[in-house]
Amino acid sequence: MATSRQCLAQLSRLCLSSPPPGTRFGPARLLSTTAACASRGSFVPKILSKKEKAGTVSKSQNPQKNKKKDAPQKKRKARTAYKTYDLKDAEMFSLCDAMRYIRAFEVGRSPTSVKYEMAIKLRSQKNGPVVRNRLRLPHPVRTDIRICVICPPDSKYAEQARAAGASLVGEEDIFEAVKDGRIEFDRCICQTDSLDKMNKAGLGRILGPRGLMPSTKLGTVVKDPAAVLKDMVGGAEYRERLGVVRMAIGQLGFTPEEMQRNVRAFIEAVKKDMAHLSDRINKELSEVVLSSTNAPGFPLNGEFISADSKITTRELSTS
């Protein structure tokens, strides 16, 4: 240690230099390594610190422990609800205004492949139940969903499913195709009779990560696939993630009236879902934001068209 080195140096200097008379064979204290004592030479009482006088000095060498602690160290509390913002200063738009801007941002793009998207922000707890459901929009966004039905190939279920518009029906051939990697469908439902076979086939590895594995919890294992099929073809699924429910709500080529119907249906469905949750959970609508594939987000203020708007809805109905 540096101080001990210094001490020894000082000590050696004291010893080598001629000692003052009467202290030739001075007390053993001179040989101590404490710099303070050595420098003082003759006996003086040790200077006591305030703590030593009070009698509360701790014996430990650890400086962290010697730090004054009046209360146990507080850990920063984690937030339990998702952050929401004050919307008083936010600029909000009517649906037609937002659509006018979005159509300008998306000019020249294909009117069927560019989609409007709506994000409903909720004021909610972080670890509570989530809003999750399926909805059939008045004007569906995607109409070409390919659905695969797993059921015994010769049963009447298979015929019904084919009539209802399933793209793939069967059992073993579907298992083989999936294991091969040829997944030519967007959704999959299973008939209760084929459930055991499907579980044995071990498709969970392949379909699980894609969200395609049929399960009773999601409602994709059913007795009558034809009815669910009809529901699915028009149905869009939405789910709350991190306090926000997002869903595609229209194509760029939709007219403002069609968008209005879709938006209303979506918001009402989410409100209904929130009301159905238990009474202890209080989820509330915080903000509604309309956006699209290449445009920024526009918070909506609930109006269809602003009172001082210079354009009509007809003008927004062109391609």
Place this chain on the structure above:
Amino acid sequence: MVAVVRRMRKLRALLAIRLGPGAAILPPEVTRIHMDFAVDIHDGHHGPRKFWRNCLPRLKYHNPAVPMTVNRTINQTGPALMTVDFTSPKAAATIKPEISSTTDKQTSTGPVPESKAGPPTERTEVINMKHRHDSEILEQLLRLTKAKVVRPTAEEQREIQEMEEQNAKSERDANMMAKVNAKRKREEEILEQARGEVEAIQE
């Protein structure tokens, strides 16, 4: 989107859609604008692409009723043309703009409007965009259609000035903070080095 303050800054970019090159109100005789050019920028297709990305959104914002379409091909050596359709002033005054919706009638449960054609085309003008700068293309289009350029209002001028001041202030702050951070980093590096040396000695 995200936090309100960040979003408000982005939404001030809406000012950029309302104003700037291409912000012009077309007369009612213009019924359609169509652009054909290539996907990549080589061989003279850079100007048309810039026009599509910068000027066309502003035109579309101020003239939402005019259908504006873009068709991009892979053929780089092909032409780059802008087609503008005109109708007679009388027809423009009497016939309303077209209605076209991409909703699928069979799967919709709500009413789908019937597609209606807009005013009939009387003449068509073609602008060659190849190897031309987007400002040139815009100038020719404005002259051809006799469009009225949109100027910023007093309030918008104020907002623009505010934004510019804010940007200048941000730049100054960024430079200052860069210096402070650099100094702090240098000091930390020196300390790290010193600690490393002490450890080496102790070993």
